[in-house]
Amino acid sequence: MKRFEPADLKERLKLYLVVGSVNCRQDAAEVVEEAIRGGVTMVQLREKGRNALAGNAKAELGGRILAVCRRYGVPLIVNDDVDLALALDADGVHIGQEDEPADRVRERIGNKILGLSVHTLEEAKLGAELSADYFGVGPVFPTVSKEDARPVQGTAMLRNIRRMHAAMPVVGIGGITAARAPEVIQAGADGIAVISAITQTPDPYLAAMELSRALTVSMAGRNPQA
Template sequence: MHNRSVQIREWLKLYFIMGSVNCRLSPADTLLQAIDGGITLFQFREKDPGALSGAAAIELARQLQGICRQRGIPFIVNDDIGLAEMLDADGVHVGQEDEPAAAIRRRLGTGKIVGVSAHTLQEAEQAIADGADYLGLGPVYPTSSKADARAVQGTQVIEQLRRSGLSIPLVGIGGITADNVPPVIRAGADGISVISAIAAAPDVSGAARHLLHKVTASSQS
């Protein structure tokens, strides 16, 4: 188990989340350039107004999963456990309103990555008890990428979790840009997850490279 959490910490360093509505380029080109820039994990999140559904969403998921497989990047599906099962994805990420991690683990098996969004210490402890592999904590900063985002809470929940002795892999999410990475990592996060900081950047691979550099530099300081 220890080796698994070490591996997951590595994967969380630069966690890219994207769907077709978030990209300036085509989703495939965006993902390829992001991988060239050094992303360590990818989550397919086809949501929000204008998102694909049905067969078109599945086709896009397969295309992006193929790119991830080719390049050795784990491919995680947001919320849709049925889609994750169908594609044999590397894992799923769920929110507090979705199926609990324990039920997902039973459906997907022990080898898959299960990530859970948490906003309080209590939610974090429950997700850990349910068998989550990592937690996504946020929104750290104000964000425009998610229509349903909760109240911004800065890095305090990350700090609170680490102070309480929880060692589970953690990733900060919400409004993270190259300028505000250091406080997130210093608070105790293993990495950052971003949508628009990469997907909407004029230079996708350059943006990813710069973010990864900031994560690495912050974790050493």
């Protein structure tokens, strides 16, 4: 049995913080703790980009973030670094289309969570066949947080993927703010993944709380046929 079944994952994906040292205004582990206190339900360590940590420094940061996540009972996912995820005994791995193939990652991580970035219906179909546990779909809106971001998708792709994969946990990512969260939820996402909406604010706790409140209201009024 997997650590988290689909229903559990849908709950966990409500407010998904993607974080790395390069996109934080303060220590990343401190940002994670404040954000979790404010309502973040899952965390992804994504240490990429210019001036990103590597080797022992990256592992040390991962260990500190994991300790915070464990203290609050929040899952930690590692982006595109299976070795680090296994070394930390993190809860899972998230990969993109250009990273290590999903079937190989699944073999290596066993029953840990496997998240997959998808941008087309074809990628989603293959990801489901390869036993991905959830899809990250985007960028929904323009974003400056990722240097390697794909073209903006809008909410149409979210709607299409939800229609084709009704049971798959799905999270929207890319330029999502508290004001834009309702559009993403109404399109069928189970939650939102954010970077700068929390990491680039002076108060990650308040930022996370505002996002969490917007999501709670959006989910209460969402169209079940979305």
